[in-house]
Amino acid sequence: MIALPLNPAAFDAAIIDLDGTMVDTLGDFAQALGRMLDDLALPGIERTHIERMVGKGSEHLIKSVLHHVLAQAGQAPAAINTEAIYPQAWARYQHHYLAINGQYAQVYPGVPEGLHALRSAGLRLACLTNKPTAFALPLLRAKGLDGFFDQVFGGDAFERKKPDPLPLVKTCAALGSALARTLMVGDSSNDAQAARAAGCPVVLVTYGYNHGQPATDVDADGWVGSLALLA
Numbered sequence: 001m002i003a004l005p006l007n008p009a010a011f012d013a014a015i016i017d018l019d020g021t022m023v024d025t026l027g028d029f030a031q032a033l034g035r036m037l038d039d040l041a042l043p044g045i046e047r048t049h050i051e052r053m054v055g056k057g058s059e060h061l062i063k064s065v066l067h068h069v070l071a072q073a074g075q076a077p078a079a080i081n082t083e084a085i086y087p088q089a090w091a092r093y094q095h096h097y098l099a100i101n102g103q104y105a106q107v108y109p110g111v112p113e114g115l116h117a118l119r120s121a122g123l124r125l126a127c128l129t130n131k132p133t134a135f136a137l138p139l140l141r142a143k144g145l146d147g148f149f150d151q152v153f154g155g156d157a158f159e160r161k162k163p164d165p166l167p168l169v170k171t172c173a174a175l176g177s178a179l180a181r182t183l184m185v186g187d188s189s190n191d192a193q194a195a196r197a198a199g200c201p202v203v204l205v206t207y208g209y210n211h212g213q214p215a216t217d218v219d220a221d222g223w224v225g226s227l228a229l230l231a
């Protein structure tokens with residue numbers, strides 16, 4: 001377990017997840033996916049289902065949504081082939097997401113305060129998200145959070161995404177910080193598993209998206225209800 005507030009002498013840097021940790025983006029996902037499904041003449045999907053599918057990047061999200069709506073429309077699950085419509089779905093999703101990015105999303109309470117406190121404690125900060133870098137950068141800018149970060153990496157920045165440890169290893173290298181002295185802060189099992197495998201300490205927020213499971217059920221070193229409680 002990590003004692004909170006953090007002992008700043010124990011850390012050189014922190015890596016912060018984006019969706020579900022800094023920004024509640026479920027509204028953006030719902031809008032962009034709804035418009036995509038409309039373009040494809042497919043039925044809609046409820047937010048509660050979308051929430052469970054977020055966290056493993058856009059390709060996984062779109063394929064999960066397509067699978068869900070086609071199954072709801074009566075296709076036998078074993079016969080569903082999302083590959084054929086994926087390229088068109090991705091193109092429509094990307095178009096709509098970039099058009100609405102941030103408009104249906106809110107920064108969680110305590111986020112600017114928490115990031116400010118971490119920086120004031122001398123930590124270098126990176127944002128590491130599974131969402132594409134081209135979505136992450138304008139979102140951080142729109143929400144006034146971009147200035148906190150030395151580095152921003154999306155799910156397409158490296159060969160593999162969280163829960164693989166590779167993005168954390170590469171982000172620590174970019175920050176010039178040792179893995180054991182870099183805190184991962186996230187909301188899901190993807191963040192925690194990546195941190196464990198990389199050897200980074202990890203704290204999870206209790207309010208984000210964890211595939212429908214409580215974040216407190218995930219193997220981590222601590223939990224907070226607000227980033228403001230970190231430092």
Ligand SMILES: O=C(O)COP(=O)(O)O
Pocket residue numbers: 017018019020054055056057058061128129130131132
């Ligand atoms: O786009 C996603 O699947 C979630 O991204 P995250 O890594 O910021 O939670």
Ligand SMILES: [Mg+2]
Pocket residue numbers: 017018019020021055186187188208209
């Ligand atoms: Mg997240």
